[in-house]
Amino acid sequence: MKRFNFFVLPYRDMYFVDKYGPAVRDTQIIAALAALENVERVTVVNRPVSVYERAISKSLTKNLNRGKIHYIDKTSLDLIGPLSGRKWFSRCYDQLNKTDFYIDGCTNVILDFLPIGGIDYGSVRHDFVWYDFIDNFAKHNRFDQKEKDLVQKKYARVSRFADVITGVSPGSIQGYDSGIVLPNSPGISPTSRGAVTLDPSAADFGFIGFVTDKFDIDLVRSLTARRHSIIIHGEFYDKAVENSLRSLPGVTTTGMFQHRDIPKLMRTFKVGLIPYRTDRLHDESPLKLYQYLLHGRSVLTSAEYELSGSAVVSYHGKPVSDAADLAVSLLARSVTDDGMSDAVDMIDDSQFWIPKLQSLLERAL
Numbered sequence: 001m002k003r004f005n006f007f008v009l010p011y012r013d014m015y016f017v018d019k020y021g022p023a024v025r026d027t028q029i030i031a032a033l034a035a036l037e038n039v040e041r042v043t044v045v046n047r048p049v050s051v052y053e054r055a056i057s058k059s060l061t062k063n064l065n066r067g068k069i070h071y072i073d074k075t076s077l078d079l080i081g082p083l084s085g086r087k088w089f090s091r092c093y094d095q096l097n098k099t100d101f102y103i104d105g106c107t108n109v110i111l112d113f114l115p116i117g118g119i120d121y122g123s124v125r126h127d128f129v130w131y132d133f134i135d136n137f138a139k140h141n142r143f144d145q146k147e148k149d150l151v152q153k154k155y156a157r158v159s160r161f162a163d164v165i166t167g168v169s170p171g172s173i174q175g176y177d178s179g180i181v182l183p184n185s186p187g188i189s190p191t192s193r194g195a196v197t198l199d200p201s202a203a204d205f206g207f208i209g210f211v212t213d214k215f216d217i218d219l220v221r222s223l224t225a226r227r228h229s230i231i232i233h234g235e236f237y238d239k240a241v242e243n244s245l246r247s248l249p250g251v252t253t254t255g256m257f258q259h260r261d262i263p264k265l266m267r268t269f270k271v272g273l274i275p276y277r278t279d280r281l282h283d284e285s286p287l288k289l290y291q292y293l294l295h296g297r298s299v300l301t302s303a304e305y306e307l308s309g310s311a312v313v314s315y316h317g318k319p320v321s322d323a324a325d326l327a328v329s330l331l332a333r334s335v336t337d338d339g340m341s342d343a344v345d346m347i348d349d350s351q352f353w354i355p356k357l358q359s360l361l362e363r364a365l
């Protein structure tokens with residue numbers, strides 16, 4: 001059996017995992033790779049930590065070896081670069097060039113998730129470069145134009161040097177003829193499925209995840225106008241959106257949560273929402289779509305994604321009043337045994353990360 005050794009440049013670092021758990025795509029892929037029998041080691045390179053971050057939130061830790069996962073955690077002494085925010089990422093990895101991770105007898109893979117910057121692939125001995133498009137950051141609603149220009153520069157490098165390219169959606173790999181669509185997943189390993197029971201006080205609708213300026217406030221406003229209750233679990237990245245949502249009657253916000261809390265949070269609402277403004281989408285595939293269905297929650301979404309069926313209703317292209325009508329009809333069926341079963345039945349073992357990655361490694365590397 002072919003054995004693998006990975007050198008990973010994640011978008012989210014060890015400190016994110018410590019805070020939220022394996023809550024996003026790159027962290028879940030890392031955890032799944034480490035769980036594969038034929039993976040020898042996974043070396044994860046944190047983005048170099050600025051002295052400012054060391055002083056405030058990312059203190060040095062000695063716990064860098066976590067089973068097969070080994071973290072490289074360097075401090076950058078650059079005092080000027082970090083002041084430019086994400087733009088600094090285009091050069092902050094230079095200190096990690098020439099890192100030795102190679103293991104003889106293994107297929108040694110650089111796995112890169114970074115939308116900006118990264119190591120010089122040629123400076124690190126390897127057999128393959130695998131690049132994964134988490135999203136299309138050239139369209140990202142939270143990136144300014146200079147950051148998007150740096151993304152385009154990175155993507156041009158990827159096009160020249162990556163041996164394998166995967167993407168979360170067909171749109172994310174458009175223009176890359178050899179790209180492979182690797183959709184998101186309900187979890188790391190196949191697990192028992194079934195609708196979690198509802199709390200007696202469960203809200204009509206719920207949302208889990210980070211809340212940014214692409215959140216469709218108009219939909220929530222329309223639902224609350226019909227006296228529906230909505231609960232929002234997640235950290236707010238945009239103060240104006242936070243203030244607007246919290247001002248609406250019937251809306252409850254609970255703030256940050258850990259990934260392990262998701263089954264408990266699913267008990268607090270009847271229908272899952274993916275209410276994103278279509279003018280601010282960036283070829284993503286929301287993990288929450290899989291998580292809602294896994295736990296027996298039907299889904300109302302503003303866009304059409306890779307999973308479709310009676311338990312997933314899209315209001316794409318419809319006025320907000322029609323969206324609210326769809327929400328009401330979905331709510332009525334979602335709390336029935338048939339409605340919950342329809343949601344759970346959309347998830348099968350092949351969609352989890354471990355079987356998907358096993359298949360990918362066999363055919364692509």
